[in-house]
Amino acid sequence: MPDRREDPPFLKACRREPTEVTPIWLMRQAGRYMADYRELRSKVSFLELCKTPDLATEVTVTAAERLGVDAAILFADILLILEPLGLDLEFAKGEGPVIHNPVVEPIDVDRIRPMADAGALSYVTEAVAQIRAALPPSVPLIGFAGAPFTLACYAIEGGGSRHYDRAKAFMYRDPAAWDVLMGRLTDATALYLNAQAEAGAQALQLFDSWVGTLSPRDYKRFVQPHMRRLFAALPADVPAIHFGTGTATLLEAQRDAGGSVIGLDWRVELDEAWDRLGPGVGVQGNLDPVVLLSTREEIERQARLVLQQAAGRPGHIFNLGHGILPQTPVDHVRALVDFVHEWRG
Numbered sequence: 595m596p597d598r599r600e601d602p603p604f605l606k607a608c609r610r611e612p613t614e615v616t617p618i619w620l621m622r623q624a625g626r627y628m629a630d631y632r633e634l635r636s637k638v639s640f641l642e643l644c645k646t647p648d649l650a651t652e653v654t655v656t657a658a659e660r661l662g663v664d665a666a667i668l669f670a671d672i673l674l675i676l677e678p679l680g681l682d683l684e685f686a687k688g689e690g691p692v693i694h695n696p697v698v699e700p701i702d703v704d705r706i707r708p709m710a711d712a713g714a715l716s717y718v719t720e721a722v723a724q725i726r727a728a729l730p731p732s733v734p735l736i737g738f739a740g741a742p743f744t745l746a747c748y749a750i751e752g753g754g755s756r757h758y759d760r761a762k763a764f765m766y767r768d769p770a771a772w773d774v775l776m777g778r779l780t781d782a783t784a785l786y787l788n789a790q791a792e793a794g795a796q797a798l799q800l801f802d803s804w805v806g807t808l809s810p811r812d813y814k815r816f817v818q819p820h821m822r823r824l825f826a827a828l829p830a831d832v833p834a835i836h837f838g839t840g841t842a843t844l845l846e847a848q849r850d851a852g853g854s855v856i857g858l859d860w861r862v863e864l865d866e867a868w869d870r871l872g873p874g875v876g877v878q879g880n881l882d883p884v885v886l887l888s889t890r891e892e893i894e895r896q897a898r899l900v901l902q903q904a905a906g907r908p909g910h911i912f913n914l915g916h917g918i919l920p921q922t923p924v925d926h927v928r929a930l931v932d933f934v935h936e937w938r939g
């Protein structure tokens with residue numbers, strides 16, 4: 595058994611062990627709100643950045659250092675896995691992601707090729723190994739992937755969407771084809787996350803960003819069995835964080851699907867949500883990212899409320915309820931990190 599007493603606070607909190615400070619990291623902590631990132635992006639495209647381990651390492655490590663956060667997150671994107679599955683992905687200027695050959699008809703699911711191994715994504719596992727080697731031991735590295743439902747939304751919609759009407763109509767119209775698609779995405783994601791853990795990722799986050807669009811009943815029918823299988827296929831000794839947004843009515847069903855930590859957004863009260871989830875899981879969240887656009891006083895007031903709601907229970911990881919917005923002042927993010935570290939109940 596490895597000696598885990600000296601583990602950094604983020605990993606202890608993932609295991610619901612007491613920590614001296616509440617660990618904090620932020621979704622999208624590396625990105626356009628940082629001048630260093632914008633400077634680099636003026637020279638290389640987003641996909642090139644993701645596919646060049648040296649650059650992905652630089653971006654990941656710089657962001658973690660600048661902010662003084664308790665964990666780094668691999669610089670990559672949830673949609674990269676769609677390429678080896680046979681989808682033609684582009685990050686178009688000003689438009690966000692576009693998939694040029696989306697899944698439209700049930701027969702298109704046949705085009706989604708099962709992945710034999712994670713070899714086609716070796717640029718990601720190389721980045722993981724390089725980042726792990728570059729970070730100090732006190733800063734754990736989080737690997738991640740998109741959850742099958744959120745990936746299926748992109749694969750079917752061909753990009754972002756407001757109501758996910760095409761994806762959901764596909765799901766309702768042809769549940770058998772839906773399950774085949776979800777099954778392939780689940781298999782590929784399990785391989786990909788295991789490869790990240792093998793390369794050095796010390797925790798794994800599944801982003802089910804758009805799952806809040808489903809009713810509890812539909813979640814249980816169309817998503818939960820796949821998520822159960824996915825979590826069961828992950829390495830048992832690596833904490834898994836199960837994240838979604840708009841999930842107030844889905845939390846228990848998400849917990850039952852898997853993950854040692856459940857991500858919460860700001861639409862729920864953290865203490866009430868944790869009561870519902872019970873003592874068997876930790877929680878991550880849940881400051882509204884828009885609060886970071888206000889004043890330092892308001893940021894501290896709202897951060898204090900989150901910390902107070904989590905107080906007395908080990909297993910809280912401070913985060914936003916969703917990613918940092920591009921117009922966020924870096925100083926505000928740093929002030930938040932310092933405030934959380936200095937807070938002593």
Ligand SMILES: Cc1c2[nH]c(c1CCC(=O)O)Cc1[nH]c(c(CCC(=O)O)c1C)Cc1[nH]c(c(CCC(=O)O)c1C)Cc1[nH]c(c(C)c1CCC(=O)O)C2
Pocket residue numbers: 620621622623624625626635640667668669670671672673685690691738754801803916917
């Ligand atoms: C849905 C989703 C995507 N990507 C991701 C999600 C799930 C989280 C969420 O709900 O926000 C996850 C993601 N995307 C990115 C990371 C890197 C790690 C981090 O710092 O958090 C992570 C964890 C980098 C990125 N992914 C993207 C950028 C911006 C690219 C740029 O430099 O122009 C970054 C830094 C591009 C991206 N990627 C995606 C969209 C919709 C966009 C365009 C919108 C946008 O630009 O914010 C898909």
